[in-house]
Amino acid sequence: FYFRYYGGWAAPNIYYLGAAGVVKFGNIRIGGLSGIYKHHDYRSGHFERPPYNQSTIRSVFHVREYDVRKIIQVEEPIDIFLSHDWPVRITDHGNWEELLWKKPDFQQEIEEKRLGSKAAAQILEKLKPKYWFSAHLHCKFAALVQHGEGGPLTKFLALDKCLPGRDFLQIVEIESEPGPYEIQYDEEWLAITRKLNYVFPLTENGADYGGVDFDMEDCRQWVRSKLQERGCKPFEFVRTVPCYDPSQASVDGASAGMFLFPFTVFTL
Numbered sequence: 001f002y003f004r005y006y007g008g009w010a011a012p013n014i015y016y017l018g019a020a021g022v023v024k025f026g027n028i029r030i031g032g033l034s035g036i037y038k039h040h041d042y043r044s045g046h047f048e049r050p051p052y053n054q055s056t057i058r059s060v061f062h063v064r065e066y067d068v069r070k071i072i073q074v075e076e077p078i079d080i081f082l083s084h085d086w087p088v089r090i091t092d093h094g095n096w097e098e099l100l101w102k103k104p105d106f107q108q109e110i111e112e113k114r115l116g117s118k119a120a121a122q123i124l125e126k127l128k129p130k131y132w133f134s135a136h137l138h139c140k141f142a143a144l145v146q147h148g149e150g151g152p153l154t155k156f157l158a159l160d161k162c163l164p165g166r167d168f169l170q171i172v173e174i175e176s177e178p179g180p181y182e183i184q185y186d187e188e189w190l191a192i193t194r195k196l197n198y199v200f201p202l203t204e205n206g207a208d209y210g211g212v213d214f215d216m217e218d219c220r221q222w223v224r225s226k227l228q229e230r231g232c233k234p235f236e237f238v239r240t241v242p243c244y245d246p247s248q249a250s251v252d253g254a255s256a257g258m259f260l261f262p263f264t265v266f267t268l
Contacts, residue, residue: 001034002050002060006193009237015183017082019046020067022074022189024232026181028174031127031189032082033071035063036136037117045201066200066207068119071127073192073214078129079174085117086134086141087124090156094143102139124154131174134158140167184232191219 004010007018017023017032024030041062048060063085091099091110100107109115115137124132128147132154143156160166195216201207 002048003241005046008234012237015234019064020071022071022078022186023234024184024186026179027177028079029077029186030080030082031071031074031078031129033063033067033084033120033123035061035084037085037119038062039118042119043206044204045206047202047204063117063119064201064206065119066196068122069207069209070192070196071123073196073216074127074188076188078127080131080133081123081127081129083117083120083123083132083134084136085120086115086137086158087120087132087156088116088118089113089121090116090124090134090143090145091141093145093156094141099139099141103137106137128152129154131172132156183234185227185234187220187223187227187232188216190223190227191216194219194223 001010001016004016005019007016007021007023010016015023017030017034019035020031020033022029022031038059041059041064043065044059045066046064048056052060091106096110100110106115120134124145125147128151130152132145134156135158137158138161139158140160141156141158145154145156147154157170157172159170160168162168195214196207196212199207199209199212
């Protein structure tokens, strides 16, 4: 996924939202944040490069502040948000006693308000999506978050591991307008991506936002023009990286080179 940082087709019928991303499915707006929150890497840039060593093979999938900063620029309503981590303190809004019965090892983290991701909690507070689905902790847990008195509700759901006898599947009905139902680019998100790309941190130092003008209108006009030219439907899946060939692999597993991805070229 290094070459698909901005998202796109990972395989036929499998769409990756990127390190962070927003797309539309029909009129349903779906956002997501990839990775696991680790405070010691959170303010770093995306400095990792393949071939990875024993350290970067782990840090490369840690959440970065830069991607969270992009997500919280979103102003238009989000219907569904996806994350690997649970938002920290989400257990305050559900049956945490039942959760502890299933996962007693969580007790100290819950009591100390450490179970989950601070970054995800920041996004939840800002975006207030109708639904939030998470993974990571290998157990089913539901919660209902009331955003202020009389404010909107977020229905949170995490499911168990996909194993026999486990709670790993649930059907959720979400209201929507009539189709067609297909993934489409999101204008606001592409504008945010374009606006903040010039401070994209590529070293261990985080991004410098000092000179950033967060007015998105110029970028929205640029994106709107591009989408009018080619349409909102993502590029079809194309293979951009050669399949693994053990006879061609180098000793250290280094890649044969860098590869451009159509969505990256289009976005920027």
